[in-house]
Amino acid sequence: xxxxxxxxxxxxxxxxxxxxxxxxxxxxxxxxxxxxxxxxxxxxxxxxxxxxxxxxxxxxxxxxxxxxxxxxxxxxxxxxxxxxxxxxxxxxxxxxxxxxxxxxxxxxxxxxxxxxxxxxxxxxxxxxxxxxxxxxxxxxxxxxxxxxxxxxxxxxxxxxxxxxxxxxxxxxxxxxxxxxxxxxxxxxxxxxxxxxxxxxxxxxxxxxxxxxxxxxxxxxxxxxxxxxxxxxxxxxxxxxxxxxxxxxxxxxxxxxxxxxxxxxxxxxxxxxxxxxxxxxxxxxxxxxxxxxxxxxxxxxxxxxxxxxxxxxxxxxxxxxxxxxxxxxxxxxxxxxxxxxxxxxxxxxxxxxxxxxxxxxxxxxxxxxxxxxxxxxxxxxxxxxxxxxxxxxxxxxxxxxxx
Amino acid sequence: xxxxxxxxxxxxxxxxxxxxxxxxxxxxxxxxxxxxxxxxxxxxxxxxxxxxxxxxxxxxxxxxxxxxxxxxxxxxxxxxxxxxxxxxxxxxxxxxxxxxxxxxxxxxxxxxxxxxxxxxxxxxxxxxxxxxxxxxxxxxxxxxxxxxxxx
Numbered sequence: 001x002x003x004x005x006x007x008x009x010x011x012x013x014x015x016x017x018x019x020x021x022x023x024x025x026x027x028x029x030x031x032x033x034x035x036x037x038x039x040x041x042x043x044x045x046x047x048x049x050x051x052x053x054x055x056x057x058x059x060x061x062x063x064x065x066x067x068x069x070x071x072x073x074x075x076x077x078x079x080x081x082x083x084x085x086x087x088x089x090x091x092x093x094x095x096x097x098x099x100x101x102x103x104x105x106x107x108x109x110x111x112x113x114x115x116x117x118x119x120x121x122x123x124x125x126x127x128x129x130x131x132x133x134x135x136x137x138x139x140x141x142x143x144x145x146x147x148x149x150x151x152x153x154x155x156x157x158x159x160x161x162x163x164x165x166x167x168x169x170x171x172x173x174x175x176x177x178x179x180x181x182x183x184x185x186x187x188x189x190x191x192x193x194x195x196x197x198x199x200x201x202x203x204x205x206x207x208x209x210x211x212x213x214x215x216x217x218x219x220x221x222x223x224x225x226x227x228x229x230x231x232x233x234x235x236x237x238x239x240x241x242x243x244x245x246x247x248x249x250x251x252x253x254x255x256x257x258x259x260x261x262x263x264x265x266x267x268x269x270x271x272x273x274x275x276x277x278x279x280x281x282x283x284x285x286x287x288x289x290x291x292x293x294x295x296x297x298x299x300x301x302x303x304x305x306x307x308x309x310x311x312x313x314x315x316x317x318x319x320x321x322x323x324x325x326x327x328x329x330x331x332x333x334x335x336x337x338x339x340x341x342x343x344x345x346x347x348x349x350x351x352x353x354x355x356x357x358x359x360x361x362x363x364x365x366x367x368x369x370x371x372x373x374x375x376x377x378x379x380x381x382x383x384x385x386x387x388x389x390x391x392x393x394x395x396x397x398x399x400x401x402x
Numbered sequence: 403x404x405x406x407x408x409x410x411x412x413x414x415x416x417x418x419x420x421x422x423x424x425x426x427x428x429x430x431x432x433x434x435x436x437x438x439x440x441x442x443x444x445x446x447x448x449x450x451x452x453x454x455x456x457x458x459x460x461x462x463x464x465x466x467x468x469x470x471x472x473x474x475x476x477x478x479x480x481x482x483x484x485x486x487x488x489x490x491x492x493x494x495x496x497x498x499x500x501x502x503x504x505x506x507x508x509x510x511x512x513x514x515x516x517x518x519x520x521x522x523x524x525x526x527x528x529x530x531x532x533x534x535x536x537x538x539x540x541x542x543x544x545x546x547x548x549x550x551x552x553x
Contacts, residue, residue, distance in 0.1 A: 053468045060473070069484065070463055070475045073449065074442045076500075077484040077492060080477035082465065091470035105471060112469075 009152050022144055026137035033130045036123055043120045050113045054106055061086045061102045407539050414539075418532050426525045433518035440511040446485075447504045453480055454497050 060066065066082035088105040089097050100108065452458075461477035483500050484492040495503060 049469060053471060056467060057471065068465070068475065070461075070465060070477050072483065073446045075486040076446055078461065078477045078480060079482065079484070080461070080463075080475050082473055083476050084474045087474060088467075089464060089472035089474075091472075097472075109469070109471075 010149055022137055022141040026134060026141060029130055029134040029137060033127060033134060036127045036130065040120060040123050040127070043116055043123065047113060047116050047120070050109055050116065054109045054113075057088065057102050057105050057109065411536050411539050414532050414536050418529055422525055422529045422532070426522060426529065429518055429522045429525060433515060433522065436511055436514045436518060440508060440515065443504050443507050443511065447501060447508075450483070450497055450500055450504070 060082070063085060064083075066085065068080060068082050069077040070080035072078050086101050088100050088102065090100055090105055090108055091097055459478075459480055461480055463475050463477065464472040465475040467473055481496060483495050483497065485495050485500055485503055487493050487503070493503075
C-alpha cells in the first residue's frame with residue numbers, strides 16, 4: 001500500500017550489493033566448496049582403505065604362512081612367504097611403531113575409522129553451510145541483476161508500512177537500514193525538534209503550574225515513565241469516559257496517546273528545558289492543530305497537547321483553540337509532520353500534560369513526561385493556560401457539549 | 403602506432419603466459435618422473451650388488467599391508483628376482499641377468515632425460531625470445547619487430 005506522501009527511501013539492490021562483488025563472493029564460496037569436496041573424496045578413500053585393511057588383517061591369521069611376492073624396492077619382487085601371521089607392526093605416528101596381534105590391530109584400525117568418519121561428518125556440515133551461502137549469493141546476484149529495489153520507510157504509528165525486498169546480507173542491510181532511517185529521521189528531526197522543544201516547555205509549565213502530583217518532575221525519566229504510564233492510563237480512562245459522553249470514538253487515540261507519551265518522554269529529555277518554556281505554549285497550539293488536522297470527521301477530545309498525534313479533529317475544539325491556534329498557525333505544517341510521525345505524537349502527548357484546560361481540549365489527566373516539564377517556567381505556561389487550568393472539569397463539559 | 407604496439411605486446415604476453423609457460427611446467431614434470439625412475443633402478447642395482455657381495459640367501463623383511471601396517475615376511479631364496487620391464491610385465495631374472503637388464507634400463511632412462519632437457523631448454527629459449535621482443539617494442543616503439551615462434 002503506497003501512501004500518498006513519499007516516505008522512506010528507495011535504494012536499488014544493485015547499489016547496495018554490487019553485482020560484481022556478489023559474483024565474486026559467489027565464486028569464492030564455490031571454490032571453497034570444491035576444495036572441501038576434494039577433501040571429502042580423499043577422506044572417503046581413506047575410509048575405504050581402512051575397511052579393506054581390517055578385512056585383510058582379520059583374514060591373515062587363518063594360515064601359518066602365506067606365499068607372496070615380496071617387493072624389493074619399487075620395481076622388483078622376490079618370491080617369499082609371510083610369517084608370524086599374527087604379529088603386526090603398526091605405525092602410530094611420529095615414527096612410533098607397536099607390535100600388535102591381529103585382534104588388537106583391528107581395534108586400532110576401527111578407532112582410526114571412527115575418527116575419519118567424524119572428520120567427514122564435520123566436513124559435510126561445513127559444506128552444507130557453504131552451499132546455503134552459495135545459493136544465497138546466487139539469489140542475491142540474480143536479484144541485483146534484475147534491478148530489485150529496496151524500499152525503506154520509517155515506521156509510523158498510524159499507518160506505518162515498511163516494505164523491504166529481502167536480499168542482501170544482514171550485515172550489509174543493518175548499516176544501510178540505519179543510514180536510511182537516520183537520514184529520514186534527521187530531516188524530520190529539525191522540525192520536530194523545534195516543535196518538540198516548544199511542547200516540552202509548555203508541558204513543563206503546565207506541570208509546574210498545576211502542580212499535579214502525578215507528574216514527578218524531579219524524578220528521573222525512568223520514574224517519570226512509570227508514573228507517566230499510570231497517568232496515561234488514568235488519562236486514557238478519563239478521556240475514554242469523556243469520549244463516551246461525547247460519543248466520540250477516541251479509543252484509538254487513547255492508545256496512541258499513551259504511545260505518544262512514552263515516545264515523547266525520551267524526546268523531551270533530549271530537548272533543552274530552557275528553550276521549551278516559550279515554545280511549549282506554541283507547541284500546545286500546534287498539537288491542537290495537529291490533532292485537528294490529523295483527524296477528519298473525528299471529534300478530538302480536548303486532549304490536545306499531548307495527543308496531537310491522534311489526528312483527531314474537533315471542529316468544536318478548534319474554536320476553543322482558536323486563540324491558541326492563531327499563534328500556532330505557522331506551525332501547522334510541522335504539526336502535520338508530528339501527526340504523521342509517532343515520535344512527534346509522543347512529544348505532543350508529553351507537552352500536553354496535565355491540566356491544560358478546555359482550550360487545549362485535553363483532559364487534565366495528562367501523561368507525565370519526563371522531568372523536563374518540571375523545569376519549564378510555570379509562569380509562561382500559566383499565563384497561557386490560566387483560564388483553562390482551573391476549568392478542567394468545566395472544559396470537559398464544554399467539550400462534551402461540543 | 404602505440405596502440406598497435408600495445409596490442410602486439412598484449413598478444414605476446416598472452417602467448418607466453420598461456421602456451422609457453424604451461425608447456426615448460428609440463429616438460430619439467432615429465433622429466434622429474436623420469437628422474438625418479440632412474441633413481442629407483444639405480445637403488446635396485448646397488449641392492450643387488452650388495453646381496454651378491456654378501457652372498458645373502460635368506461631375507462627377512464617387513465611388508466607393508468597398507469596404511470603402514472607391517473608384517474614379517476621371509477625370502478628363502480634370493481637367487482631369483484622378478485623385475486618390472488614395463489607394460490605390467492615382470493620377468494624372472496638371476497642376479498647377473500638382473501644387473502644387465504638394469505644397466506640397459508638405466509641407459510634408456512638417460513636418453514629420455516636428455517630429450518626432456520632439450521625440450522625444456524627450447525621452451526625456455528622461446529619464452530626469452532618473446533620477452534625480448536616485448537622489451538624492444540616497449541623501448542623502441544617505432545622499430546618494427548618480427549616475432550614468431552621458433553622451432
